[in-house]
Amino acid sequence: MTRRVAIVTPYHGEPLAWLAKAHASVRMQTHPATHILVGDGKPEAAIDAWDAQHIVLPAGHRDWGHTPRAIGALSAAGQGFDAIGFLDADNWLYPDHVSSLLAVQEKNDLEVASSLRVMHHVDGRLLHRCQLVDGIDTFDTNCLMIFPPAYSALSVFALVPPRVRYIADRWVSIWLKRRQHRFGSSRMGTVAYRVRYKYFYDTSTLPMPTENIVDLKIPHPRELRQWWLALPPDERDFHMRVMGAS
Structure with missing residues (x-):
């Protein structure tokens, strides 16, 4: 029996052409997948005509798409999908992902x-191939596929401390490892990641794009750890309990 796979894409104001490219890449998978798009307070009416599920939220959450990501993923789990993957609105998948x-x-x-x-x-x-993501110690949300024994992690995307929710994938990684879920990597580069961070172009010889750029530097894991350890113990415990990782 063919396993049912869902790919969840939250979106909020990205160019429709980017959304269409992301959707086309899901449709072109060699193993069929259902695309679930979640409009985070700014829906695109054109999506209603696509061969996809379209969830529209009444307000934006301003959390880098993580709450709509969690909502779409939990919907997929509730529908009984056998595996759930993720795709940001500005990226796309290679056919064998x-x-x-x-x-x-x-x-x-x-x-x-x-x-x-x-x-x-x-x-x-x-x-070029990304040198930062190895698929085991570090991974990107777009690269993940979660299976039923780990579905309890799906809500964590929306429960990460607000100050660092833009790097929720790192927190989800920590949560999964604390629960000792079995990890593995295909070691294949099957996610096309559109680099929108200003600092990436600042440190390269590439010309700076004139639009659709995000001026945000992702902290080194060491900086994240220092921030976390500097919190009062009761605050750290509160965040861990909210995420269900205490």
Whole structure:
């Protein structure tokens, strides 16, 4: 029996052409997948005509798409999908993304599988394989596929401390590891990651894009750890209990 896979995409104001490219990449998967798009307070009416599920939220959450991501994923879990993956509105998948993750999961009896990512310019041109994401110690939300034994992690995206919710994938990683879920990686670069961060272009020889750029520097894990340890113990305990990781 063909396993049912859902790919969840939250969106809020991204160009419709980017959303269409993301959707087309889900439709072109060698293993069929259902695309669930979640409008975070700014719905695109055109999506209603696509072969996809379209969830519209009445207000934006201003949390980098993580609350709508959690809502879409929980909907997929409630519908009985066998695996749930994620795709940001500005990125797209290579055709063998879903099939390669299902294969590595089946071979190793995994509860969480991940891929690698390939960096693309804002205009879509290919740059290089990402050196920061290894699929095990570090991963990107777009690279993840979660299976039923780990579905309790789906709500964590919306429960990460607000100050650091923009890097919720790191917190989800910590949560999954604390629960000792079985991880594995396809070691294949099957996610096309559109680089929108200003600091990336500041430190490269590439010309700075003139639009759709985000001026945010992702902190090094060491900085994140220092921030976390500087919190009062009762505040750390509160956040861990909210996420269900205490």
